[in-house]
Amino acid sequence: MRIKILIGLLSLCILNGCAQKKSKVDMNTMIEETFKTTPKHDKQPLYGIQIDKMGCRLSIAINDETLVDYFEKGGFSATETINGHIIKSGNQTLKVMVYPRNGAQFIDDLAHIKLELFYVAQKGDPMDSYKIMKTIELPKDLKEKKLSYFEINIPFEANVPWDFSAFYNNLVDLRKVPEIEKKVIAEYEKIRGLISSNDSNEYLKFILKNQKMEYEAFYMTKDEVNESVNWLIKDATPLENKEVLPMKNYELVFEKEGKKVFLRDRTSRDGAIRIEYGTINTEGDYKGQKSKETSLSPNLILVKGKTEFESL
Structure with a gap:
């Protein structure tokens, strides 16, 4: 996921008021559990x-x-x-x-x-x-x-x-899945829906599913895990003038010998899901446009024996 601007969660709490407190508690619980169950290593090359x-x-x-x-x-x-x-x-x-x-x-x-x-x-x-x-x-x-x-x-x-070889050995070769592009696009539309509706809890559950491997590989402290989660979740928060744009000009990309798939922009290779937000420019070449943007391309995997995509 390519993310250009990091937005803190303080503004999220202010905008959502008391209703957001439950999400905040759930997120902290997920962060605590993720860090607790991430293997730790003395040697950290x-x-x-x-x-x-x-x-x-x-x-x-x-x-x-x-x-x-x-x-x-x-x-x-x-x-x-x-x-x-x-x-x-x-x-x-x-x-x-x-x-x-x-x-x-x-x-x-x-x-x-x-x-x-x-x-x-x-x-x-x-x-x-x-x-x-x-x-x-x-x-x-x-x-x-x-x-x-x-x-x-x-x-x-x-x-x-x-x-992590046992994990990867248990993944489906997505190149062999019938109508895989149609299924990936449908999954991306579900993710866009979570982002558009600011469903931060469901979005976090999805993207945090297999993050422990990355946190283990980078030997992250609890503070670093917390910072990473705040970074990941910001797309599913009520950003100023937020607009999740329709997907277009995308291509399907397989990696890891077909065990990982994602969509990206054909030209820029930026994420297929684009978000514009921020203040509206009132003059100059960008008049009428929002001042900030970000894009992301969630990596999708399918565990053998399962029917629902997971995020990697």
Whole structure:
């Protein structure tokens, strides 16, 4: 889920008054239970990627799962932690997918990428203890090849204190499910309904179902879990001038060997569910438009023997 603006829950309580108190208690109970049942580890290794790109569009995947899509114009620099994309210790795969910059037909000499795959032995260790495992850059002769797409696959090893393989082995290959696109769209419409009606409790129950794996992989403290839940739930709160837009221009995407599916915008790769909110601009190029927006693409899975989608 790509979220651009974080809204605190204080305003939610004010807007809903006493009626919201029950939801607040239920949410706190869910947070407490989620943290309590999340496995804890003394050894807390972290794996991540330092990303620098310009003059191209870029998508990065870890183990057949999208880490980030950088399809915006201009240069970009960021650090991404990849623990949440590692199922178990052993062989891992980093895939780098490069596309021409906006408006260009081929990847040209303006394209620049430098990725540093790094490892740190313990969460919270100082930066000077980080070890660079791999450095990835574009070949210097790429311009002459006139390519509209370029892919780099980098294997690496990871040693982590969890093993989620039993969970993933119990998931259905959604590519084999009849009318899967129709079913995914129907599920997304249900999620849009929860967001539109500000049904924060039901929305939280859905998105929190399997979050414990991510919280375990990032060794989250109770405060960090609380912050994460507040971040996740804000879409199903009564934001100012909130409007959940109809879905359009979306595509169906399978990952994790078909065990995960989601919808995304075909062009921007942003979330298929878009929300506009905030104050209304009264002048300028954006007159009449709301000042803020966010988008999300819930990851859907289906456990063997069940008929209802779950969120991942």
